[in-house]
Amino acid sequence: MSAPSSSATISPKVDDAPLSAATYHKCQGFISTALKSSPRIHVLLNKLEALGCPIPQSAFVCEDVFGGAKTGGAFDLGSGRVVMNPRVPPSFLNQGETTRTLTHELIHAYDYCRVKLEENNCAHIGCTEVRAANLSGDCDFLVEATRAPMQLVSGGLGAAQQRCVRRRAELSLSMHPHCNKNPGDVARTVASVWNPCYTDANPFSSN
Numbered sequence: 001m002s003a004p005s006s007s008a009t010i011s012p013k014v015d016d017a018p019l020s021a022a023t024y025h026k027c028q029g030f031i032s033t034a035l036k037s038s039p040r041i042h043v044l045l046n047k048l049e050a051l052g053c054p055i056p057q058s059a060f061v062c063e064d065v066f067g068g069a070k071t072g073g074a075f076d077l078g079s080g081r082v083v084m085n086p087r088v089p090p091s092f093l094n095q096g097e098t099t100r101t102l103t104h105e106l107i108h109a110y111d112y113c114r115v116k117l118e119e120n121n122c123a124h125i126g127c128t129e130v131r132a133a134n135l136s137g138d139c140d141f142l143v144e145a146t147r148a149p150m151q152l153v154s155g156g157l158g159a160a161q162q163r164c165v166r167r168r169a170e171l172s173l174s175m176h177p178h179c180n181k182n183p184g185d186v187a188r189t190v191a192s193v194w195n196p197c198y199t200d201a202n203p204f205s206s207n
Contacts, residue, residue, distance in 0.1 A: 139164035
């Protein structure tokens with residue numbers, strides 16, 4: 001597998017204990033349920049097929065290939081697969097997190113297909129990270145309230161979703177070595193693409 005081109009990040013320390021077959025089975029079960037039941041995933045898969053970039057169910061896998069990185073999953077551009085990380089803390093190995101991570105990675109897949117993003121172009125990567133954080137459910141109110149309640153209320157509830165999107169986009173972008181070479185690079189990149197990318201709701205809306 002080539003290096004994952006993008007990722008959905010997690011925050012707790014990842015355990016390095018050996019993984020059991022049951023863990024892999026659980027991870028694959030969550031994937032199967034998400035592919036069957038998530039309306040957002042259905043939209044993304046249908047749009048990807050229409051664009052000529054179909055992703056078959058066999059391309060959604062759980063593999064321990066992230067080297068301890070705080071990553072929930074990745075879209076592997078080289079192989080066209082969506083790879084979920086089974087080595088996440090138990091609290092992250094659940095249906096909700098799996099569905100949101102799959103949606104996040106499929107937004108990246110959609111962006112790479114529809115506009116041919118350049119893999120090492122930080123503005124391109126920043127844009128798709130903003131869109132994935134915004135549209136995947138990563139920053140839905142109840143998710144953020146559970147994950148970071150103090151951050152949710154500290155700056156006022158009115159802008160909480162945007163703060164979450166910006167924070168998570170910056171966190172994901174910071175994992176790309178091409179984009180974090182100098183202090184402030186990540187924040188500047190996200191800020192530079194914020195307006196057009198945050199307001200772009202494709203493929204869920206053409207407005």
